[in-house]
Amino acid sequence: MVAVEQLIFNSIPSGKPIPGETLKKITKEVDLDAPLEEGSVVLKTKCLSWDPYLRGRMRDESKESYVPAFKLGEVIANFGVGEVLQSRNSQFKKGDNLYGSLDFATYQVLPKERADSLVVLENKENLPATLWVGCLGMPGQTAAWALQQVAHVKKGDTVFVTGAMGPVGQVTLGLCHALGARTIASAGSAEKVQYLRDVYKVDCAFNYKTEDAGEVLAKWNKENGPFTVLVDNVAGPQLDAALEHIARGGRIAAIGSIESYNGSAYGIRNVFQVVAKELKWEGFIILNHLTPEVLKKFYDEVPPLVANGSIPVKEAVTKGLDNGESFAALFDSENSNFGKAVISFE
Amino acid sequence: MVAVEQLIFNSIPSGKPIPGETLKKITKEVDLDAPLEEGSVVLKTKCLSWDPYLRGRMRDESKESYVPAFKLGEVIANFGVGEVLQSRNSQFKKGDNLYGSLDFATYQVLPKERADSLVVLENKENLPATLWVGCLGMPGQTAAWALQQVAHVKKGDTVFVTGAMGPVGQVTLGLCHALGARTIASAGSAEKVQYLRDVYKVDCAFNYKTEDAGEVLAKWNKENGPFTVLVDNVAGPQLDAALEHIARGGRIAAIGSIESYNGSAYGIRNVFQVVAKELKWEGFIILNHLTPEVLKKFYDEVPPLVANGSIPVKEAVTKGLDNGESFAALFDSENSNFGKAVISFE
CATH class of the missing domain: 3.90.180.10 (Medium-chain alcohol dehydrogenases, catalytic domain)
Known part of the structure; x- marks a missing residue:
């Protein structure tokens, strides 16, 4: 026994x-x-x-x-x-x-x-x-699907990822770099933001608790042109700000809304931008897409990138x-x- | 002069x-x-x-x-x-x-x-x-694009259209019938609702001012299975209710948000459903898509349907x-x- x-x-x-x-x-x-x-x-x-x-x-x-x-x-x-x-x-x-x-x-x-x-x-x-x-499980598979199958990220895109120090965020950032896309990332502490800059080499990292997401995105857009993709773990005010500032023709891969999991969801006011900017907003649950072929592709591609440090963990x-x-x-x-x-x- | x-x-x-x-x-x-x-x-x-x-x-x-x-x-x-x-x-x-x-x-x-x-x-x-x-101008072209190119409506779908007595709604309903899809439609007066039933042969028409959209949709779903497509002219509380009740894998063609045009947009609380139900939500402005080929297809298809009464006006x-x-x-x-x-x- x-x-x-x-x-x-x-x-x-x-x-x-x-x-x-x-x-x-x-x-x-x-x-x-x-x-x-x-x-x-x-x-x-x-x-x-x-x-x-x-x-x-x-x-x-x-x-x-x-x-x-x-x-x-x-x-x-x-x-x-x-x-x-x-x-x-x-x-x-x-x-x-x-x-x-x-x-x-x-x-x-x-x-x-x-x-x-x-x-x-x-x-x-x-x-x-x-x-x-x-990084090599469901969260990593979610990140890969979001970038490859939903947002079709390629060189020239700028990807904003919320909740960036979570595992989906980590793999999103690593894969973006591998694809040649630039990155904007938010997290909830100064320590995480510093880590995103130092280790994940994020182009624009910010603390969503102390900085206004709308202001950060507006500043990025002014200096670099508008960001083109949102990989959203969080929903809430950051999603609202992203709708306001994302580029025309932008893509939103919706993978979570941690903001709402414990009740009382924030009301999103900028949904008109879906029309005005011709956005594509798509949600998915990776478990519904993991065919043997999809898993094989993921296991062929991503573990080597983790092993060689391209995706820091x-x-x-x-x-x-x-x-x-x-x-x-x-x-x-x-x-x-x-x-x-x-x-x-x- | x-x-x-x-x-x-x-x-x-x-x-x-x-x-x-x-x-x-x-x-x-x-x-x-x-x-x-x-x-x-x-x-x-x-x-x-x-x-x-x-x-x-x-x-x-x-x-x-x-x-x-x-x-x-x-x-x-x-x-x-x-x-x-x-x-x-x-x-x-x-x-x-x-x-x-x-x-x-x-x-x-x-x-x-x-x-x-x-x-x-x-x-x-x-x-x-x-x-x-x-019906044969921008609103009609919007309806055709929404059904054909965004929501890919086919026989077996049930399409919910808001602001249904507007011209986009009218053509949406007429084309849905031509495609063999069922229809749910909302409008803002008893007279319009009666008209939707009598003339547009809508399967489920309701007055969004006197009936709760969520209750209407829940009842429809219970009796008929969940509706699969939203063609949204309005946004606001009807969109929020639609997010809650639309089928898994549902498609949302966003074409307007008349609710917000005069300021103070309603906050949408059910965006988590985009993830949970794997929704595809896509906005567009028809003027950006009217190539000569698109217009020719529309003018070949839709005026005859208006002329023969398939799309009542x-x-x-x-x-x-x-x-x-x-x-x-x-x-x-x-x-x-x-x-x-x-x-x-x-």
């Missing part, structure tokens, strides 16, 4: 998630050596991803949304990497690192239907496990499970994570 | 245009028989179009927008049809009906550069002149120039035009 730590969905938050209340850590005795059902695997969890969209799963089950609600009292799940301890699934052998939807638990026994959704990480570049849920790593403090930090604008939030068990 | 009536841009409105103040009718003595410059034409005006976007041209010249500002003290211009009285332009002969940007004046002498922008109306179907600035005709009362009525939600607003001199 092993004492397995798990993170439980304990109560539905009305606004921001509250550590120890919304999510709660428990310990269970589990026999990892019990006989396995055909198709099952036993994993030792190596890392788990914290993503803002998980807030949307912490709702009343009766409310419909694009992702299913978590069930109260049950362990939550999200992307992670786990090492196979035992396998009765012919696709996997002991020692393989598997990527996909895992439970928030230190160890886990997954039945066939869940095991079959996992993939073996080849990891030719020998990168840390945590990267495969961040910044992580906010929490060692082991907590009571959701590291999740709540995603929404704490005073003291937010600096980099991709991830739980590591290594 | 002829006494020519003209409509002058007299003062910049701060909110809604004020008849006799924003626009003012004057009379000028003009010698229509004076010798013409090479390339000029003299026209007797047959009709002129009132369109909501003209409000945007009644601004301070220093403010940039997608259409140039009118100059204070000068006659305003918009789409119209005029008959050639005299021509020194080799493209046009006496008796031709010309379509394009005309002055708001009973008669006009246009120099070569303006005359060259006009086209001769063939009018094979012998339709009234006023239709060529409405409803006009709000004002006889001759007024002091802008008929323009102000476009923005008067208590007593607005019923049908396409047009001035006729016939």
